[in-house]
Amino acid sequence: MLPVLALLLLAAVCWVAYNLPKEYLEYVPKSMRNAIHKHLRARPRVVRAQETRTETRKFGEWTAEHFNYPDIEPWSDFDVETVKPIPYRPFRWGPTYPITLGIGSMPWNHWIELDNQYRGTVAIRKQRTQDRGDKAHRTQPGFMAQAEECLSEICSFLAKRYPHCFSVTHVPYDATIQETWGNSIDGALAGAVASITNRITGDVYNFDRLRCEEGSSWNPMKYAGLLQQDDLAVMVEDENGEYRFQAGSICTAGFWRLEDKIGCTLHEIHTRGKVPQFETKLKFSMERFFQKQKVNAPVQRNNYFFQIDDQLSWSEHTNGPEDMWDQATKGPAEGLSRVTDFTTPRPTDSFDKVWFRTERQTLRRLPKTGCILFTIRTYFHPVRDLVQEPGVPGRLADAIRSWPEDVNEYKAGPLYNDVLLPRLDELHAEQIKKGLVQLDAEGEVLGRAVRTYPF
Numbered sequence: 001m002l003p004v005l006a007l008l009l010l011a012a013v014c015w016v017a018y019n020l021p022k023e024y025l026e027y028v029p030k031s032m033r034n035a036i037h038k039h040l041r042a043r044p045r046v047v048r049a050q051e052t053r054t055e056t057r058k059f060g061e062w063t064a065e066h067f068n069y070p071d072i073e074p075w076s077d078f079d080v081e082t083v084k085p086i087p088y089r090p091f092r093w094g095p096t097y098p099i100t101l102g103i104g105s106m107p108w109n110h111w112i113e114l115d116n117q118y119r120g121t122v123a124i125r126k127q128r129t130q131d132r133g134d135k136a137h138r139t140q141p142g143f144m145a146q147a148e149e150c151l152s153e154i155c156s157f158l159a160k161r162y163p164h165c166f167s168v169t170h171v172p173y174d175a176t177i178q179e180t181w182g183n184s185i186d187g188a189l190a191g192a193v194a195s196i197t198n199r200i201t202g203d204v205y206n207f208d209r210l211r212c213e214e215g216s217s218w219n220p221m222k223y224a225g226l227l228q229q230d231d232l233a234v235m236v237e238d239e240n241g242e243y244r245f246q247a248g249s250i251c252t253a254g255f256w257r258l259e260d261k262i263g264c265t266l267h268e269i270h271t272r273g274k275v276p277q278f279e280t281k282l283k284f285s286m287e288r289f290f291q292k293q294k295v296n297a298p299v300q301r302n303n304y305f306f307q308i309d310d311q312l313s314w315s316e317h318t319n320g321p322e323d324m325w326d327q328a329t330k331g332p333a334e335g336l337s338r339v340t341d342f343t344t345p346r347p348t349d350s351f352d353k354v355w356f357r358t359e360r361q362t363l364r365r366l367p368k369t370g371c372i373l374f375t376i377r378t379y380f381h382p383v384r385d386l387v388q389e390p391g392v393p394g395r396l397a398d399a400i401r402s403w404p405e406d407v408n409e410y411k412a413g414p415l416y417n418d419v420l421l422p423r424l425d426e427l428h429a430e431q432i433k434k435g436l437v438q439l440d441a442e443g444e445v446l447g448r449a450v451r452t453y454p455f
């Protein structure tokens with residue numbers, strides 16, 4: 001009797017451990033977590049009613065899904081000269097700095113955001129594309145279908161959301177030729193996107209013609225990246241269930257380079273760049289999220305950084321020269337003929353030189369090829385402008401002070417903290433004096449306890 005009970009108990013413990021929802025995994029000893037992780041990957045997927053095929057397919061396989069993007073509300077009076085960038089301010093009061101996925105659902109109308117920075121950002125994207133070629137945009141061999149789907153979805157979204165800025169034409173639909181099928185936004189019967197007219201820049205891209213003219217150098221990501229303000233990364237699942245960066249247009253990343261990350265898994269992308277606490281806090285939930293993401297559930301997240309110059313594409317003063325830089329050491333690349341050519345970043349002596357960059361990222365699984373399209377829009381402001389906003393200096397200073405040492409290093413804090421923090425403290429005191437920031441009876445800032453965005 002006793003051995004049977006012991007066996008049953010052991011089976012129950014194993015069952016509980018292996019079926020724990022992911023949010024409880026942090027309470028499981030670290031040594032067990034890897035075993036559970038492996039098990040979860042190998043585990044046959046359970047199909048529940050109302051779930052999509054995402055749950056049943058094998059890693060690396062995808063059957064095109066019929067998905068109709070929900071109706072997009074046209075922004076008929078959108079004015080590219082006057083619409084201000086959305087003021088994302090995703091820094092939170094301390095004392096703890098959150099290292100989490102930090103994702104929330106993405107409203108369908110807001111997939112690709114345009115604003116009065118459009119002309120300037122697209123000009124930078126064009127320049128980078130011209131100057132840096134496949135260091136700015138690339139599609140790895142074998143991933144053209146994913147890149148084409150990305151281009152097609154972006155064109156159709158822009159034309160539906162900003163109808164007086166963009167229009168598309170279509171090739172006739174032929175049920176027997178998959179290349180002629182439309183996308184999730186226009187519907188399959190509308191036919192594939194043939195061309196797009198951009199009335200903001202005056203560009204007209206006729207894709208059939210470009211495919212012929214450019215031949216083997218044709219890259220859909222180049223045009224997807226020239227039509228809007230976001231950097232784009234197409235992530236494709238491999239046969240082990242790992243998501244790899246297989247196509248992209250990266251022109252305004254500021255502190256990382258496409259050539260270091262292309263072809264890499266999520267794990268390689270983040271660990272080679274030494275993203276703090278990736279293995280302990282992010283890897284497991286991120287990989288699970290990617291494997292499980294459904295076509296009908298796009299998400300978004302925000303982050304923030306600082307740099308000590310006003311360069312959106314690559315911050316030389318914060319990183320050093322782009323083409324001499326090494327991502328592993330974040331210093332001069334090995335084999336440089338003269339290390340002295342590399343100007344090592346030095347702390348800034350001026351508050352006015354500190355710029356705030358915040359990314360709004362979205363993740364959507366595209367229905368035809370099943371790839372996940374990661375979009376990264378960088379909003380970029382001098383800190384001296386940001387601190388005019390009520391509540392910002394105090395909250396920003398507190399957020400920076402909540403960074404653990406590794407985060408402070410990663411975000412290059414030693415290059416600007418000595419000029420930034422004292423000035424933020426001064427401005428916070430002034431805002432209290434002027435009544436722009438209110439305190440409670442205990443002298444705490446009102447709203448400090450708020451833990452959900454917008455803080």
Ligand code: HEM
Pocket residue numbers: 100101102103233235245255256261269270272273274275276282286289303304327374
């Ligand atoms: C749920 C999805 C993701 C999460 C939660 C996430 C999280 C992070 C975090 C926390 C960082 C450190 C900087 C920061 O504070 O944001 C980071 C950096 C980075 N992430 Fe992700 N990431 C995600 C998806 C992706 C994807 C799909 C790519 C594909 C290209 C990517 C590429 C990068 C790169 C290139 C960096 C900079 C690494 C470096 O410094 O070298 N991330 N990510």
